[in-house]
Amino acid sequence: MKTPNMTKADWKLLKEIAELEQTPMGAYNIRKNGQLAGRSNTSSIEIVSKTDKPGIDIHVKDGTKKQSLHIPVILTETGLNDLVYNDFFIGEDCDVDIVAGCGIHNAGCETSQHDGIHTFYVGKNSRVRYVERHYGEGEGTGARILNPQTIVYLQEGAYIEMETTQIRGVDSTKRYTKIEVDAGGEAVITEKLLTHDNQTAISEMDIILKGSDARGRVISRSVAQDHSQQTFYPRMTGSAKCFGHVQCDSIIMGEAKIKSIPAIIAEDTDAQLVHEAAIGRIAGDQILKLMTLGLTEEQAEEKILEGFLR
Amino acid sequence: MLEIKNLSYQVEENSKEVGILNGVNLTVKDNTFLVITGPNGGGKTTLAKAIMGLVPATSGEIWWNGTNLTPLSVTERARLGVSYGFQQPPRFKGMRVRDLLTLAAGNETLTQDEACQYLTRVGLCANDYLEREVDTSLSGGEVKRIEIATILCRKSGLMIFDEPEAGIDLWSFARLTDTFRMLHQKRESTIIVISHQERIIDLADEIVMVDRGEIVHHGARDEILPLILNTTEPGCSYM
Numbered sequence A: 001m002k003t004p005n006m007t008k009a010d011w012k013l014l015k016e017i018a019e020l021e022q023t024p025m026g027a028y029n030i031r032k033n034g035q036l037a038g039r040s041n042t043s044s045i046e047i048v049s050k051t052d053k054p055g056i057d058i059h060v061k062d063g064t065k066k067q068s069l070h071i072p073v074i075l076t077e078t079g080l081n082d083l084v085y086n087d088f089f090i091g092e093d094c095d096v097d098i099v100a101g102c103g104i105h106n107a108g109c110e111t112s113q114h115d116g117i118h119t120f121y122v123g124k125n126s127r128v129r130y131v132e133r134h135y136g137e138g139e140g141t142g143a144r145i146l147n148p149q150t151i152v153y154l155q156e157g158a159y160i161e162m163e164t165t166q167i168r169g170v171d172s173t174k175r176y177t178k179i180e181v182d183a184g185g186e187a188v189i190t191e192k193l194l195t196h197d198n199q200t201a202i203s204e205m206d207i208i209l210k211g212s213d214a215r216g217r218v219i220s221r222s223v224a225q226d227h228s229q230q231t232f233y234p235r236m237t238g239s240a241k242c243f244g245h246v247q248c249d250s251i252i253m254g255e256a257k258i259k260s261i262p263a264i265i266a267e268d269t270d271a272q273l274v275h276e277a278a279i280g281r282i283a284g285d286q287i288l289k290l291m292t293l294g295l296t297e298e299q300a301e302e303k304i305l306e307g308f309l310r
Numbered sequence B: 001m002l003e004i005k006n007l008s009y010q011v012e013e014n015s016k017e018v019g020i021l022n023g024v025n026l027t028v029k030d031n032t033f034l035v036i037t038g039p040n041g042g043g044k045t046t047l048a049k050a051i052m053g054l055v056p057a058t059s060g061e062i063w064w065n066g067t068n069l070t071p072l073s074v075t076e077r078a079r080l081g082v083s084y085g086f087q088q089p090p091r092f093k094g095m096r097v098r099d100l101l102t103l104a105a106g107n108e109t110l111t112q113d114e115a116c117q118y119l120t121r122v123g124l125c126a127n128d129y130l131e132r133e134v135d136t137s138l139s140g141g142e143v144k145r146i147e148i149a150t151i152l153c154r155k156s157g158l159m160i161f162d163e164p165e166a167g168i169d170l171w172s173f174a175r176l177t178d179t180f181r182m183l184h185q186k187r188e189s190t191i192i193v194i195s196h197q198e199r200i201i202d203l204a205d206e207i208v209m210v211d212r213g214e215i216v217h218h219g220a221r222d223e224i225l226p227l228i229l230n231t232t233e234p235g236c237s238y239m
Helices: A008-018 A284-291 A297-308 B044-052 B074-079 B097-105 B112-121 B140-154 B170-186 B221-230
Strands: A027-032 A035-040 A045-049 A055-060 A065-075 A081-090 A095-105 A112-122 A127-137 A144-146 A149-154 A159-167 A172-181 A186-195 A200-209 A214-224 A229-238 A242-252 A257-260 A263-266 A271-280 B002-013 B016-028 B033-037 B059-064 B082-085 B158-162 B190-194 B206-211 B214-220
Touching: A008 A065, A008 A095, A008 A127, A027 A045, A027 A055, A045 A065, A055 A065, A065 A081, A065 A112, A081 A095, A095 A112, A095 A144, A112 A127, A112 A159, A127 A144, A149 A159, A149 A186, A159 A172, A172 A186, A172 A214, A186 A200, A186 A229, A200 A214, A200 A242, A214 A229, A214 A257, A214 A297, A229 A242, A229 A271, A242 A257, A242 A297, A257 A271, A263 A271, A284 A297, A284 B074, A297 B097, B002 B044, B016 B044, B016 B206, B016 B214, B033 B044, B033 B170, B044 B074, B044 B082, B044 B158, B044 B190, B074 B082, B082 B140, B097 B112, B097 B140, B112 B140, B112 B170, B140 B158, B140 B170, B170 B190, B206 B221, B214 B221
Parallel strands: A027 A065, A055 A081, A065 A095, A081 A112, A095 A127, A112 A144, A112 A149, A127 A159, A144 A172, A149 A172, A159 A186, A172 A200, A186 A214, A200 A229, A214 A242, A229 A257, A229 A263, A242 A271, B033 B190, B033 B206, B082 B158, B158 B190
Antiparallel strands: A027 A035, A045 A055, B002 B016, B002 B059, B206 B214
């Protein structure tokens, strides 16, 4: 076991991405600038470094309940390109919370990049809550880039609730998520994104409902400000009796551009799939209402966005 | 005291000036319960919105407690104690009833008890509603009642309610009438209600009737109510 040796600035990043203010309870693995900075296993969660490539294997024993796992990554060196493969092997009948995320503080002029490739194998009737936050800061001119890939295989009756958040600070992101849901399983994905300045974000998703009574739900909320650009491709495929719902809502501001291209693909007559997509500016009457409560126009806008991305 | 002096609001329609408000003069003493009534399209909502600053006056002035509100923004008027409950309140995706009430109260620490009281006064159970989002999952009547609760939270000196009864069911309306009666009895605020409901008009100290952008009657309830009841025949010769 290695205890983390963190600076004040490191903790600030950890707080942003994982709400950590001290060494977390339960199992954790903290990665800093491509190196292991701290790790703790428990009797039911074991983290092992990969030997063939960068990354870790996480083994969660059958029947592990009410346990949490933190695996944050921080980058504070400019010019670092960090690629990591994390594989999660979650047993049957588990109930675990996993908090991931990446924070970049780039004070230099070179690009800092983290590409996290996460694969989840979730055993029968297990429940996983996966929270991932991305955050970027730093006075340097170097770009902050995050390209996460998340692949999830849900066995029969397994459930994943995945919440990804990227609010400000990341110059370029290209996200890919793929979830395969077996019979009676359910995937709920909530994606929240705010881009500004000249940032770009692309989010591509494939949710495949392949077992009988599989369920899938995608809720995407985004705000594009200034000259930023966002593209969404949420695709939901139903190849059995299943129910899937894709909902994409975006607020467009300034000179931003947003493309939202949801797709629903049915390969079974009992597949029931719905998609909704909307892009629009903040409604004038919403701002006026909050101004009648004593807020300035800027404060009103901020509160509306805060609620929308809550 | 609220003083409206020669207030006009004109819009251009087919390159012609059309008067929505035409030289309105109105003085409302502190802690009066005033009901504004009159036919649809007569200018009632425009008058109320002009007081809040949501509609810019073309000419004339609005004074509140010795301050000329006319050049002030909506925010500044709100901070001076003017509040306005929308006839058709907007909805907010993601914002919870709790968040909206907290903003309205201007108090980050609005307690569960306080929020509960305001919701009860509009006939909503706090346990069912505080965590709900003010979005399309709420009915028109529910959004309307939450809107009224936001005005109650503000505890402002001048409360304007624009057709509070619109979209509200009979049972909740009875509860709402009690709330207006209670507000009136406290006599801590000047209350202006745009309404066509006799039960609300009955609470009024004074009634103003607005038609074609002008105040056609203004006086004590007992004086004006019979006049209104006498002039309810349709003006259309085919009816």
